[in-house]
Amino acid sequence: MLDELRELYQEVILDHGKNPRNYRDLPDANYHAHGNNPLCGDKIVVYLKLDDDKVILDCSFEGRGCAISQASASMMTEILIGKKMQDAQALFDSFHAMCTDENYDPAQYPNADEDALDRLQVMAGVREFPMRVKCATLAWHTMQAAVHGDSTASTE
Amino acid sequence: MNDLSNRPIAFDVAKARADFPILSKEIYGKPLVFLDSGASAQKPQAVIDAMTYVMREEYANVHRGVHYLSQHTTMAYEAVRGKIAAHINASDENEVVFTRGATEAINLVAASWGRKNLQEGDEIIVSEMEHHSNIVPWQMLRDELGIVLKVAPIDDDGNFLLDAFETLLSDRTKLVAITHVSNVLGTVVPIKEVAALAHARGALMLVDGCQGIVHMQIDVQDLDVDFYAFSGHKLYGPTAFGVLYGKKDVLADMPPYQGGGDMIASVSFEKTIYAEPPHRFEAGTPPIIEAIGFGAALDYVNGWGMDQIIAHEEDVHRYAQDRLKQLPGITVYGNAPDKQGIVSFLVDGIHAHDVGTIVDRCGVAVRVGHHCAEPLMQRFGVEAMARASFGMYNTKEDVDALLEAVKTAQEFFG
Numbered sequence: 001m002l003d004e005l006r007e008l009y010q011e012v013i014l015d016h017g018k019n020p021r022n023y024r025d026l027p028d029a030n031y032h033a034h035g036n037n038p039l040c041g042d043k044i045v046v047y048l049k050l051d052d053d054k055v056i057l058d059c060s061f062e063g064r065g066c067a068i069s070q071a072s073a074s075m076m077t078e079i080l081i082g083k084k085m086q087d088a089q090a091l092f093d094s095f096h097a098m099c100t101d102e103n104y105d106p107a108q109y110p111n112a113d114e115d116a117l118d119r120l121q122v123m124a125g126v127r128e129f130p131m132r133v134k135c136a137t138l139a140w141h142t143m144q145a146a147v148h149g150d151s152t153a154s155t156e
Numbered sequence: 157m158n159d160l161s162n163r164p165i166a167f168d169v170a171k172a173r174a175d176f177p178i179l180s181k182e183i184y185g186k187p188l189v190f191l192d193s194g195a196s197a198q199k200p201q202a203v204i205d206a207m208t209y210v211m212r213e214e215y216a217n218v219h220r221g222v223h224y225l226s227q228h229t230t231m232a233y234e235a236v237r238g239k240i241a242a243h244i245n246a247s248d249e250n251e252v253v254f255t256r257g258a259t260e261a262i263n264l265v266a267a268s269w270g271r272k273n274l275q276e277g278d279e280i281i282v283s284e285m286e287h288h289s290n291i292v293p294w295q296m297l298r299d300e301l302g303i304v305l306k307v308a309p310i311d312d313d314g315n316f317l318l319d320a321f322e323t324l325l326s327d328r329t330k331l332v333a334i335t336h337v338s339n340v341l342g343t344v345v346p347i348k349e350v351a352a353l354a355h356a357r358g359a360l361m362l363v364d365g366c367q368g369i370v371h372m373q374i375d376v377q378d379l380d381v382d383f384y385a386f387s388g389h390k391l392y393g394p395t396a397f398g399v400l401y402g403k404k405d406v407l408a409d410m411p412p413y414q415g416g417g418d419m420i421a422s423v424s425f426e427k428t429i430y431a432e433p434p435h436r437f438e439a440g441t442p443p444i445i446e447a448i449g450f451g452a453a454l455d456y457v458n459g460w461g462m463d464q465i466i467a468h469e470e471d472v473h474r475y476a477q478d479r480l481k482q483l484p485g486i487t488v489y490g491n492a493p494d495k496q497g498i499v500s501f502l503v504d505g506i507h508a509h510d511v512g513t514i515v516d517r518c519g520v521a522v523r524v525g526h527h528c529a530e531p532l533m534q535r536f537g538v539e540a541m542a543r544a545s546f547g548m549y550n551t552k553e554d555v556d557a558l559l560e561a562v563k564t565a566q567e568f569f570g
Contacts, residue, residue, distance in 0.1 A: 005513075009568050014568075067506070
């Protein structure tokens with residue numbers, strides 16, 4: 001019983017949840033969106049600063065939510081800074097499958113950065129907790145909405 | 157109102173638990189501890205049997221046939237109206253309107269009574285601790301008609317502030333719509349006093365009785381309310397069945413809510429004459445099986461006696477309230493002296509959803525989230541709470557299991 005919980009609440013997640021990185025406003029952001037998980041009441045804002053080549057120069061977030069959603073947002077910002085937007089998208093596709101698909105095979109996502117996926121592997125425990133998948137993916141959905149010009153992302 | 161002669165002397169929770177098949181289930185290899193009856197209660201075998209029986213032996217549509225099955229189903233179905241009237245002490249069973257739940261009951265009042273009787277500038281008073289189902293229908297009406305929605309406050313312990321409420325009443329107040337028992341804080345609102353104040357200003361009184369019907373002995377005549385709405389599934393009956401109690405003269409003056417079959421006296425293409433209440437408000441084939449199931453649920457609880465069930469729940473609830481408050485690092489929301497059946501709380505430093513997940517894996521089912529009461533969450537400055545809610549089958553051992561599970565969550569996040 002507790003093994004799966006330990007798998008879900010790994011030290012890395014608890015650490016990011018308690019001390020989220022890049023938890024700040026980004027006044028010169030050129031993209032931002034509000035993310036909303038109505039079932040849980042999680043509410044976050046994701047900010048992105050992209051240059052003309054769509055390279056993510058800076059990424060931050062604010063808002064409140066459970067340990068999983070806070071940790072996921074925190075890790076996402078760390079991972080995305082310095083990446084190209086198209087790499088961020090490839091990474092999200094692979095990460096989303098990791099969180100939802102029992103037969104997830106990273107080889108099906110050759111464009112996703114392997115080092116980043118290794119780091120995100122700590123979130124894979126949510127697969128055993130279907131109600132919590134949305135917590136893990138909220139920040140990523142919000143990032144995507146921001147870049148696509150949507151003002152809000154909802155997991156519902 | 158209930159027959160006192162042939163029921164057990166004392167409530168026997170072990171015996172009651174044995175009547176609920178699902179309680180013998182194991183969850184993640186642990187005995188189920190179900191503390192989410194406030195969302196929906198489990199069903200006793202008597203309800204399961206009654207519904208199965210109708211479908212196997214006595215099923216046909218109601219009010220329509222002269223054939224054997226239709227007559228039998230109609231009689232069984234209509235008998236439930238009398239049982240409900242007796243249970244809430246309505247003066248007439250025609251004051252009992254069948255709906256799909258409390259939400260539909262409130263929407264019925266908003267659409268029918270509201271549209272007919274409200275004009276721009278008229279006022280409706282709700283409280284800060286309403287469920288969304290007793291907020292949104294009035295907001296929709298506000299946006300449609302230009303009425304004003306006023307909010308009666310509570311204090312930090314969750315007490316309904318009767319004096320503050322009284323100051324909100326005006327000559328424009330047409331309706332007071334307030335919960336009997338808060339689904340988050342457990343607060344019991346002094347409905348009888350509220351209704352008297354509302355009536356003194358010429359306003360009607362609607363009560364959201366979803367939790368009240370479970371944890372209190374309801375006497376609509378003594379409370380002197382105009383509407384009392386509740387769902388069947390929180391009182392051990394099936395989903396998709398609920399009740400709108402309405403005073404006879406109030407219902408008589410209300411137009412239909414939906415049009416269709418079963419709500420008419422006669423129809424021609426030139427003119428339709430509507431049926432009298434309650435059928436005027438029951439268009440279409442009703443939830444027949446569910447109504448009969450709810451009748452069985454009422455028989456079941458009255459077999460024990462509501463007073464016995466309430467006394468038992470009170471005992472478990474007090475134990476939970478006291479023990480949770482004694483745990484370090486716990487904040488209990490809702491500390492009104494008069495509260496029932498529900499304990500909401502947060503664990504310091506742990507989001508309610510993380511608490512919910514960990515507690516669940518310990519075999520304990522609690523609800524986490526905003527409990528369809530977002531304005532109340534805002535009132536307390538939180539996004540979510542964890543809520544333990546109690547039914548007739550819960551025990552102090554269930555509460556102990558919750559406390560252990562909460563400690564496990566604290567260890568995880570320690």
